[in-house]
Amino acid sequence: MPRAFLVVMDSVGIGGAPDAGRFFNGDLPDTGANTLGHIAQACAEGRAEEGRSGPLRLPALAGLGLGAAVKLASGLEPQGLAGPVTGRWGAATEISPGKDTPSGHWELAGVPVPWDWTYFPDTVPAFSDDLAQAAAAAAGTEGILGNCHASGTEIIARLGAEHMRSGWPICYTSADSVFQIAAHEESFGLQRLYRMCEELAPRLHAMKVGRAIARPFVGSPETGFTRTTNRHDYAIAPPAPVLTNWVQAAGRRVHAVGKIGDIFSMQGIDTLSKGSDAALMDHLARLVDEAEEGSLTFANFVEFDSLYGHRRDISGYARALEWFDARIGALLARLRPGDLMVLTADHGNDPSWPGGDHTRERVPVLCAGVGAGTLGQVAFADVAASIAAYLGVASQGPGRSFL
Ligand SMILES: O=P(O)(O)O[C@H]1O[C@H](CO)[C@@H](O)[C@H]1O
Numbered sequence: 591m592p593r594a595f596l597v598v599m600d601s602v603g604i605g606g607a608p609d610a611g612r613f614f615n616g617d618l619p620d621t622g623a624n625t626l627g628h629i630a631q632a633c634a635e636g637r638a639e640e641g642r643s644g645p646l647r648l649p650a651l652a653g654l655g656l657g658a659a660v661k662l663a664s665g666l667e668p669q670g671l672a673g674p675v676t677g678r679w680g681a682a683t684e685i686s687p688g689k690d691t692p693s694g695h696w697e698l699a700g701v702p703v704p705w706d707w708t709y710f711p712d713t714v715p716a717f718s719d720d721l722a723q724a725a726a727a728a729a730g731t732e733g734i735l736g737n738c739h740a741s742g743t744e745i746i747a748r749l750g751a752e753h754m755r756s757g758w759p760i761c762y763t764s765a766d767s768v769f770q771i772a773a774h775e776e777s778f779g780l781q782r783l784y785r786m787c788e789e790l791a792p793r794l795h796a797m798k799v800g801r802a803i804a805r806p807f808v809g810s811p812e813t814g815f816t817r818t819t820n821r822h823d824y825a826i827a828p829p830a831p832v833l834t835n836w837v838q839a840a841g842r843r844v845h846a847v848g849k850i851g852d853i854f855s856m857q858g859i860d861t862l863s864k865g866s867d868a869a870l871m872d873h874l875a876r877l878v879d880e881a882e883e884g885s886l887t888f889a890n891f892v893e894f895d896s897l898y899g900h901r902r903d904i905s906g907y908a909r910a911l912e913w914f915d916a917r918i919g920a921l922l923a924r925l926r927p928g929d930l931m932v933l934t935a936d937h938g939n940d941p942s943w944p945g946g947d948h949t950r951e952r953v954p955v956l957c958a959g960v961g962a963g964t965l966g967q968v969a970f971a972d973v974a975a976s977i978a979a980y981l982g983v984a985s986q987g988p989g990r991s992f993l
């Protein structure tokens with residue numbers, strides 16, 4: 591029986607979204623943003639030399655058609671990604687009205703978002719008095735810190751010491767539909783942070799805020815503060831059954847790797863493996879060796895986005911891509927006859943772009959195990975329909991199989 595592996599490289603967009611002008615970083619529309627294309631350009635021009643050097647080298651992904659997909663999506667010919675292509679490749683366009691992780695993943699899993707998300711205004715305070723009071727009540731404190739748009743690493747550097755002194759949680763948001771709570775794992779307590787998010791999540795979801803997110807950190811004012819991998823997202827459930835539900839309903843096993851469990855509120859998921867991207871790659875390798883016949887493995891690698899895209903670190907993003915390419919190349923060689931691996935992304939996060947938020951872009955769709963050639967322009971939801979068709983399970987929703 592065939593097996594399928596769906597691997598999301600978080601934020602690895604390839605430019606060209608037709609509606610990019612309706613999405614913004616600050617006042618600047620996302621028109622022209624191109625995560626992969628601009629990283630390749632910066633590498634070729636010697637502008638990404640920290641911890642790596644020279645043109646972007648992604649032999650495994652380029653061999654599946656990544657360079658060709660960038661050109662198809664955006665017209666840009668990325669340097670360093672040429673060469674023979676042995677995979678099936680295309681570019682996918684999103685229709686959901688959000689450039690965030692749940693929107694992208696749900697649509698890739700067959701269900702475009704049918705509602706408009708609620709975003710918090712970029713003002714201080716960003717939250718209504720009611721919501722700020724509810725957050726303080728959930729924490730058992732007199733008030734909250736932050737109450738603004740912020741980068742998560744900057745706000746813990748700025749408010750970490752005050753947080754430890756006052757005990758008040760740091761609440762912030764971004765251009766995404768999120769309510770994020772940063773708190774110290776020891777002085778505030780990790781379980782207390784989780785309970786606070788759990789208590790607030792239903793209220794936020796009722797307002798169509800996509801996620802409450804626990805952002806725990808450690809450290810001290812003297813040594814500085816670092817976020818840990820104990821992040822937990824409390825997301826609204828998808829509005830309809832998604833790929834994981836379809837596969838499970840057919841009696842097959844579904845393995846989630848990384849944020850997939852959070853993004854789908856564990857719906858349709860049998861096992862979950864979490865950790866750093868390096869640890870997730872080991873889990874994915876184990877599943878390539880061990881996943882059952884007929885199963886789906888659905889993985890997300892978030893560090894491109896969280897460590898490098900939002901931080902606008904071009905060298906770091908290029909290093910992460912080169913690391914990923916080397917590891918995924920080794921996994922591709924271990925796939926069995928009958929296995930399908932689809933590599934894709936959920937949105938862009940161009941590290942050369944002004945601002946610090948995601949960028950609206952098309953994404954690559956690279957398939958291993960189904961021969962060579964182009965898929966052309968496809969829809970996000972076609973990814974789910976194609977995997978369902980490949981596994982021989984019934985699909986729902988607007989997607990059409992491209993295989
Ligand atoms: O700056 P940090 O805390 O990493 O925030 C980022 O993480 C959030 C959730 O993925 C996004 O909305 C983005 O703003």
Ligand SMILES: [Mn+2]
Binds near residue numbers: 600601895936
């Ligand atoms: Mn994402």
Ligand SMILES: [Mn+2]
Binds near residue numbers: 896900948
């Ligand atoms: Mn992000």
